[in-house]
Amino acid sequence: MKPAPFDYRRPTTVAAALTDLSSVAGARVLAGGQSLVPLLSLRLASPPVLVDINRVAGLDLLTTTDSRVHIGATVRQATVLASPVAARHLPLVVAALTRVSHPQVRARGTVVGNLCHHDPASEMPAVAVALDAEFTVLGPDGTASTVAAADFFGDQFEVAVPVGGLVTEVSFPVAPPGSGAGFFEVARKARDYALLSAAAQLTVTDGRISAAAVAVTGLGHRPLRMDTVEDALRGAAITADALRAAARLATGDAVPHVNRRSTAAYRTRVLPVAVHRALRAAAAQLEEDR
Amino acid sequence: MSTPTAARPKYVGGAVKRREDPRLLLGRGRYVADIALAGTVHMAVVRSPHAHARITGIDASRALATPGVLTVLTWPDISAEVGPIPCIDAYPDSLPALQTALADGVVRYVGQPVAVLVATTEYGAEDALALVDVTYELLTPVVTMDDALAGETLLHPELGTNVVTTIAQDVGDVDAAFAAADRVYEETFEIHRYAPMPMETRGVVAEVDPISERLTLTTSTQFPHLVRGFLSGCLGIPESRIRVVAPDVGGGFGAxxxxxxxxxxxxxxxxxxxxxxxxxxxxxxxxxxxxHAREQRHTVRVAVLEDGTVTAVDARSWTSSGAAYSTLTTTPASISSAMLRGPYRIPHYRARAHCVLTNKTPLAVYRGAGHPQAVLVMERMMDVIAADLGRDRVALRLQNSLTPAELPSDRGTAIVLAGPVVYDTGDYGFCLTRAAEMIGLDEDWPAQQAAARAEGRYLGIGLANLVEETSIGPYESSVVRVDGSGAVTVLTGSSPHGQGHVTTFSQLVADELEIDIERITVLYGDTDVVTDGVGTFASRSAAIGGAAARKAAGVVKDKAMAVAAHVLEIDVADLEWRDGAAHVRGLPARSLSLGELAQASTAWNAPLPGGMSFNLEGTYQHQAAGIAFSNATHAAKLAVDVQTGEVEILDYVVVHDCGTVINPTIVEGQVHGGVAQGIGGTFMEDLPYDADGRPLARTLQDYTTPTASDMPWIRTDHMESPTPLNPYGMKGAGEGGATGAPGALVNALQDALSVFGVHLTVDGPWTPDRVLDLVPEDLPWA
Structure with a gap:
């Protein structure tokens, strides 16, 4: 495969990375490269400059502060999956990451890069939206801002990062005690891009659902929070009937797939089923942990 | 008195580990892309973006003005020098629709080469593609079979039709059989377009050898010797001036x-x-x-008596052959029409198989060629008939299957390039019975199925019987030579692309010479090293090439015995061959090893008597006496998730018979790989085109193939019915997996969903959305 010509920069500091990213219009960040490099090879993307951030100091950290887990921009998906911190505090992130491609891809692919790429069929944006993830976004001049997941994802392949800017980390809230996570997707084959994914986290306090976080991807061009489902669950006892009734409230507009991965009618029909399966999985995890 | 020794264990029939695997698994393979010759320049091909258009202009000036671009050629630049791409399986009355190496004024499929350029770097060549300006006048694309048959737009107007070949098969008196039938069934089946998709794509390196000044082409091919002939014919250069090399080839499957x-x-x-x-x-x-491969439409009428006897089939098929002939273009239609009846007696049979031009990539053979389509059609019909008559699926098939006592059976049909269809050996009923038993298709099955359904689990079992053409000729060649150390070199004209020739050919030769397998080196794939050969296709290599190798080893053994008799000054009748050495009968200590005999054969100061040639070497050309037919029964058990449309294959059984088995591990590997491709075609793989004739599967993100994670555990059982057509009883095993899987899987899906009144006449791909469309929306949730 043969990418079009590009300049390659490999800064070692955030400041230098921002300078490189601002140097030419259309410069792109290279992290794990698992989405970008195939696009380059197919010449579906031909940025004039690639800024490889893999050697930028301080971006490879996985830390816990203020009841949030912070994942740096070059932290690999495999690193998160192998991390005891993630296993303990981010059950929904772990559940979704195991469905992101194969181990070979996860060994290089980064959590932040995958989210910034924002493929509409990708699994992780659903988790980010469900859990109210926060992105640390640097402007070209280095000013940092925190962007909530609800505001981060634009149309497909678009995220709220200014030209010449850089996402340095994403953070997820630690799952409260008494939480269970479930992730469900339908795909054409094992570990393929999902046709539809649903992410759910349920927190139970005193036998009733105190918090419910549910979101899907694959339906439209951006991840969709299932507010009506969450509202129905909040305060309910965790029964099979309650989960089923709530899942049936899942609605959304499906967009057609250009390449016929699946029909819009299919995804509309499967939406409540996918939400139901994710909820059931979350409930099953709660049961296990009890 | 000779000392009794324990019989030397035979390699043939043993699960010998593949000798080529350590090298390949350690990344030491050498594929075309690994070859780096000094001074190499890089070719890139300007391809048509349109399905059907007239070229109104090609301007290469921008490309040629770019540093590093050496040349750009279009059809007028080369038309005087190169002939069209040959088709070797055209029928005498086929209409000519050959492709030229670059488009001759009209493009007929997206991807067709329009111009070719060379640059000093691979990237520079790719960049230059965008600098060749081609203008087109669009013509109406012929995309669907109906478009093509309507004939309003013709791909080659001078032919007057888009139907370029019609194959006829006529057996018995079909009309009389239909007149006498109690019931007549008619169905039309659509088989979709998908492709072999080998892991390694194609690739070539061509150079003029600086020493001999001969043309050398290294290419990822299944048949280097045939490529040598084609190249000679197209370029007008004698074969003696051409060398073709197939290095490691990462899968071919017909592509x-x-x-x-x-x-x-x-x-x-x-x-x-x-x-x-x-x-x-x-x-x-x-x-x-x-x-591409597979795309066919079949319309069949079947005549049946009340007792379940199938008396006649009247079949018509249309193959969407794409924009032009390929090297093997009629073979899928030919095989489908010749083999449709599978193992069933069906004494009266008529088929008309049409090859139809469409504005798509040329369609050719893919593992099983026309067999999988034929099996799907016949096996679906057996289930349709069984359901209508209220008969057991296995019993109806058994009733109509040829028995061993009826073999050999001249089926009255013929396959292009291969010859008449005469089933040789096999016990079709046994394989069917065994497979049904292994998968659990018995009188309890409907009750089990209903019980599972009550719990929301929709299970189905599907069967498919197959008989397949293997081991076609015309011949394969082999040379076996022994050096003074007793090491043996085997040359074979059959060039592998993953079949394990090194292992199986070593097993055959090691048994013939009674030596350790490690002493054997197998060479292939270079027309200068092995000057004569045919190739690897049609499940022929192990049976035809393997027989040639073993026979050549036999020639060597005979010569070794003659040399031993000369050296020992005794009659050859007083010698016996044992453990890789000639032994004097009754004097076990007196023997000459293979290495000693090779040395004796090359001794300049002691020439062999009677004009015997120097060196211990034997050549043999094994000619196939006819087609050997392998057979199998596939049985699949699956579960449909009626809420998501996802299908899980719970169990998969293949009971098959490829005659004498050389290596069960390799045979099982062939079965597994073929089944994987059948699963891919049935549930995932698809090459759809839009209304303008543009392919929608542009990358492997669109074209989905199964991986190990998608595979069920496949259980196999071997049965061995040696064929008299082969000196060692061997038949082919390479394609049966792909041949049986679509029929078994679609029948299983039908079985699982028949409660909804489903009637499947499409082979797939049964993606989750298409499966869910078969399920009523108001089904209660599990």
Whole structure:
């Protein structure tokens, strides 16, 4: 495969990375490269400059502060999956990451890069939206801002990062005690891009659902929070009937797939089923942990 | 008195580990793309973006003005020098629709080569593609079978039709059988377009050898010797001036059983530029520039008596052959029409099989060629008939199956390039009975199915019987030679692309010479090393090539005995061959080893008597006496998730018979790989085109193939019915997996969903959305 010509920069500091990213219009960040490099090879993307951030100091950290887990921009998906911190505090992130491609891809692919790429069929944006993830976004001049997941994802392949800017980390809230996570997707084959994914986290306090976080991807061009489902669950006892009734409230507009991965009618029909399966999985995890 | 020794264990029949695997698994394979010759320049191909258009202008000036671009060629630049791409399976009355190496004024499929360029770097060549300006006048695309048959737009107006070949098979008195039938069933089946998709795409390196000044083409092909002939014919260069090399080939499955435009263009450019010219197909090119497969429509009428006897089939088929003939273009239609009846007696049979031009990539053979389509059609019909008559699916099949006592059976049909269809050996009923038993299809099954359904689990079992053409001729060659250390070299004209020739051929020769397998080296794939050969396709290598190798080893053994008799000055009748040495009968201590005999054969000061040639070497050409037919029964058990449309294969059984088995591990590997491809075609793989004739599967993100994670555990059982057509009883095993899987899987899906009144007449791909469309929306949730 043969990418079009590009300049390659490999800064070692955030400041230098921002300078490189601002140097030419259309410069792109290279992290794990698992989405970008195939696009380059197919010449579906031909940025004039690639800024490889893999050697930028301080971006490879996985830390816990203020009841949030912070994942740096070059932290690999495999690193998160192998991390005891993630296993303990981010059950929904772990559940979704195991469905992101194969181990070979996860060994290089980064959590932040995958989210910034924002493929509409990708699994992780659903988790980010469900859990109210926060992105640390640097402007070209280095000013940092925190962007909530609800505001981060634009149309497909678009995220709220200014030209010449850089996402340095994403953070997820630690799952409260008494939480269970479930992730469900339908795909054409094992570990393929999902046709539809649903992410759910349920927190139970005193036998009733105190918090419910549910979101899907694959339906439209951006991840969709299932507010009506969450509202129905909040305060309910965790029964099979309650989960089923709530899942049936899942609605959304499906967009057609250009390449016929699946029909819009299919995804509309499967939406409540996918939400139901994710909820059931979350409930099953709660049961296990009890 | 000779000392009794324990019988030397035989390699043939043993699960010998593949000798080629350590090298390949350690990344030490050498594929075309790994070859780096000094001074190599890089070829890139400008391809048509349109399905059907007239070229109104090609302006290469921008490309030629770019540093590093050496040349750009279009059809007028080469038309005087190169002939069309040959088709070797045309019928005498086939209408000519050959492809030229570059489009001759009209493009007829997206991906068709329009111009070719060479640059000093691979990236520079790719950049220059965008600098060749081609203008087109669009013509109406012929995309669907109905478009093509309507004939309003013709791909080749001078032919007057889009139907370029019609194959006829006539057996018995079909009309009388229908007149006498109690019931007549008619169905039309659609089989979709998908492709072999080998892991390694195609690639070529062409150079003029600086010493001999001969043309050398290294290409990822299944048949280097045939490529040598095609290249000679197209370029007008004698075969003696051409060397073709197939290095490691990462899968072919029929896609590399073709001679392609690029295999002609790169040599032409190497001759013109006098530099090595390299081209490696990328996956996006592969999806449009390498042959597609499978797409057929079948309409069958079946005559049946009340007792379940199937008396006649009247079949018509249409193959969407794409824009032009490929090297093997009629073979799928020919095989489908000749083999449709499978193992069933059906004494009266008529088929008309049409090859139809469409504005799509040329369609050719893919593992099983026309067999999988035929099996799907016949096996679906058996289930349709059984359901209508209220008969057990297994019993109805058994009733109509040929028995061993009825074999050999001349079926009255013929396959192009292969010859008349005469089933040789096999016990079709046994394989069916065993497979049904293994998968659990018995009188309890309907009750089990209903019980599972009550719990929301929709299970289905499907069967497919197959009889398949294997081991076609005309011949294969082999040379076996022994050096003074007793090491043995085997040359075979059959060039592998993953079949394990090194292992199986070693097993055969080791048994013949009674030596350790480690002493054997197997060489292939280079027309200068092995000057004569045919190739690897049609499940022929182990049976035909393997027989040649073992026979050549036998020639060597006979000569070794003669040399031993000379050296020991005794009669050859007083010698016996044992453990890789000639032993004097009654004097076990007196023996000469293979190495000692090789040395004696090369002793300059002691020439062999009677004009015997120097060296211990034997050559043998094994000619096939006819087609050997392998058979199998596939049985699949699956579960449909009626809420999501996802299908899980719970169990998969293949009971098969490929005659004498050389290596059960390799046979099982062939079965597994073939079943994987059948699963891919049935549930995932698809090459759809839009209304303008543009392919929608442009990358492997669109074209989905199964991986190990998608595979069920496959259980196999071997049965061995040796064929008298082969000196060692061997038949072919390479294609049965792919041949049986679609029929078994679609029948299983039908079985699982028949409660909804489903009637499946499409082979797939049964993606989750299409499956869910078969399920009523108001089904209660599990």
């Amino acid at each position: 590399k059983c073709e001679f392609y435009c690029e295999e002609l263009l790169a040599p032409l450019l190497a001759l013109r530029l006098r530099r090595p010219v390299r081209w490696i197909e990328d996956r996006r090119e592969h999806l449009v520039a390498s042959t």
